[in-house]
Amino acid sequence: ALAGFYRLADVALVTPLRDGMNLVAKEFVAAQKPDDPGVLVLSQFAGAAAELSGGALMVNPHETEGMALALRRALEMPLDERRERHARMMAVLKRNDIDSWAQSFLEALNEKPRVVANHFASRSPLQSLSFGTGWHGVHRPQGL
Incomplete structure (x- = not known):
């Protein structure tokens, strides 16, 4: 159903x-008609930003x-530019498919572990902050 709306x-x-792995952006790109694609306006903070920029x-x-x-530019973008941008993003999606992700994940699991001596000993303790708004953050106290 969502793919139809994206298309x-x-x-x-x-x-x-703030984001982790953003699949919505990738799903939008994958669902588009290559001959008349829509335009993706993407946050620089999205997990997919590095791949789809x-x-x-x-x-x-x-x-x-x-x-x-950006919204105005997207709505007024000529068809040839939309096609070029879509083709670049689709190439990334095809290159970074589930098989390549699984392969890189397994390779990372098989890598020899790297140990950094005293890595955690050099870190300052962090304190949790909450201002009663439902938002939580961390703070490193001064002098630590």
Whole structure:
């Protein structure tokens, strides 16, 4: 069902402030019609940003003016540029498919462990912060 909505969309705004692996952006790209693709507007903080920055319009979601400009650019983008950007992102998706991910994961598991002497001894303790807003952060006390 989602793939159908992605396929019909002219623009996708994927604008997390903090993210892990963002599959929504990749699903949008994969669902597009290559002959008439939509435009991906992607947060620089998205997990997929490093992979898709060659084709997506990259934005900082904290900058509302930049977001508005990117949305306008996406809506007015000529077909040939949309096709070029989509092709670049699809090439990345095809290159980094589930098989290549599984292979790199298994290779990492088989690597010889690297030990860094006293790595944790040199780290300062962190304190958890909460301001009653549901947001939690960490803080390294001064002097430690």
